[in-house]
Amino acid sequence: MVIQSQAPRRTSPIRVVLTGANGGYGRTLLDQLRRLPDMGAAQLVDPDVEGVSRMLVDLGVDPAAIVAPTTAAETAAALADGRVAALADGAAIDWSAVDVLVEATGRVEAGVGYAHAALDAGAHVVMVSKEIESVAGVALSAKARGLGLRYLPGDGDQPANLLRLVAWVLETGFDIVALGKSGEYDLRFDPATGVVDQNGVRVDAPGLAGLLELGDDPHATLAARAEQVAGLKRAAAADACEMNVVSLYTGAVSDVEAMHYPVARPHELADLYAAREDGGLIGRTGSVDVFSMLRLPGEASFAGGVFVVVRTGDPVTWETLRGKGHVISRDGRYACIYWPYHYMGVETPLTIAAAVDGTAVVAEPRQHTVLAARATADLAAGTEFRVEGHHHEIAGVAPVIIDPDAGEVAPYYLLSGARLLADVPAGELVRLADLEGVPERALEAYRAGLALGA
Known part of the structure; x- marks a missing residue:
């Protein structure tokens, strides 16, 4: 027996254009689309x-069936012939054959341009x-919204x-205390060797063997764990950016501007993300x-x-749930509800x-908030900024x-x-007035968003 979806299939498949196609995300989406008869991506945009083309052949x-048109007319002809168009830029997109843009370039000026072009063409x-x-x-x-179209963050x-x-937590009636995610790479600690491995980067941390539980002083335990793994890079711009995005849609803010980043195990989250007056961080x-996920060899990853941490209610109810393995704080006042996954393009359909x-x-x-830039060293006028690396x-x-009202921060x-047009001392925020060469269309969009208020 084959288990199949009972959802009705579309008579006309959804036509997707994917920008930033040649990356890990793009590949996961394209692989998943092969399994779905009612949507597909025949226009793939990437400078490479x-x-x-090599990725498509691998898939x-x-x-x-793969062509590289240089004009929209050439792309239209290729699509009519049933081929896949690999495009170097947006100039060759046939927008008349697009229902949905999936924007994955990660490049602000280019991505803003693609999004505007899609909406102008009537695509979601x-x-x-x-x-x-x-x-x-x-x-x-x-x-x-003004055009009657949808703009959605990608699952x-x-x-x-x-x-x-x-949304699920709020619909069930909970009061949310904290919400967030684990960092991209776990801290995998092997007590037999005293070594922590973070995606292939290893440090000696024998003291963690005695810090695997929170103990009577959770704050002291967190400080000791952080000291043990101080040689690892645990905070990433990608993390802060993602939490800023969540803030835009929820109004949630960071408790401290650089976030707490506790080294934690999942069963501890309800204790750690409790209100400060109850012994937590918040x-x-x-x-x-x-949080930085700490786990032992053989334990499942987050x-x-x-995750979302909520306040509980009836003690008997929550002790029942604790007995079923749910993450409840030691005092029974808080619970952590979590989904230990993010499947990239596999979920985006x-x-x-x-x-x-x-x-x-x-x-x-x-x-509600802005992801700003605080100087980590004295920056001289003339300093040029470049986005680099995996993160x-x-x-x-x-x-x-x-807070976005902090003096026209950039x-x-x-x-x-x-x-930079002017020196920026270490510890200061970079402001828009300090800069030249800011991407104009993206800046215009940012200011337009600010003007809409909270």
Whole structure:
């Protein structure tokens, strides 16, 4: 017997254009779309056209069916012939053959342009690029609503997954104390060797063997754990950006601007993310945060998943749930509800379908917070900023989540390609007035979003 979906199939498949196609995310989405007869991506945009073509061949596409048009007319002809178009840029997109844009470039100026072009052409937008969402998401969402279109964060990445979990939690009537995710890479500790492995980077941390439980002083335990793994890079710009995106849709803010990043095990989360007066970390209700997952060999990973910590109620009810393995704080006042996964493009077809069908229930975002840049050293006038590396980070500045009214602060990802006009001392925020060469269309979108208020 084959188990099959009972949902009715579409008579006309959803036509997707994917930007930023030649990456890990793009591949996971394209592989999953092969399993779905009612949607597909025949226009793939990436400057590395040859890389896209090689990926398609790896995924089983006939090389003869892959073409590289340079104009929209050539693309239209290729699509009519049943071929897949690998495009170097947006100039060759045939927008008349697009129902949904999935934007995954991670490059602010390019992604904002793609999103505007899609909406102008009457296509819905599924935003996977959190960098673009953090800067321009409010304005792009407002534009889509004004046109009767949908603009949605893409399922499979943590912001959208956390928003879905938050919606479930709120609909069931809980009071949310904290919400967030685990960092991208676990801290895997082997007590036999005293070594912690974080995605292949190893440090000696023999003291962790005596710190595997919180003990009577959780704050002291957290401090000791952090000291043991001080040689590892645990905070990433990607984490802060994702929590900033969640803030746009929920109004949640970070308890401290760089977030707490406790080294924690999943069964401890209800204790750690309790209110401060109850012994936890949280100083204000509704805080976003990230934790570093500590696990032993053979233990399951949190897999970069998402969590919400809520206040409980009837003690008997929650002791019953504790007995079934749910994560309840030691004093019984808090519970952690979590989804230990984010499957990248494997989940995004859900959002593509929701965009076309109008079934997603997502709050209208507002610029409740901004992902800003705080100088980590004295920065001289003339310093040029560039987004680099797997985590899309910028040398010389740290990402922080703050109030957007803090003196025209520059969003972190608007620094990309910009240059300082004036010195910025260590510890100070970079402001828009300090910069030249800021991507104009992205800046316009950011200011338009700010103007909509909270």
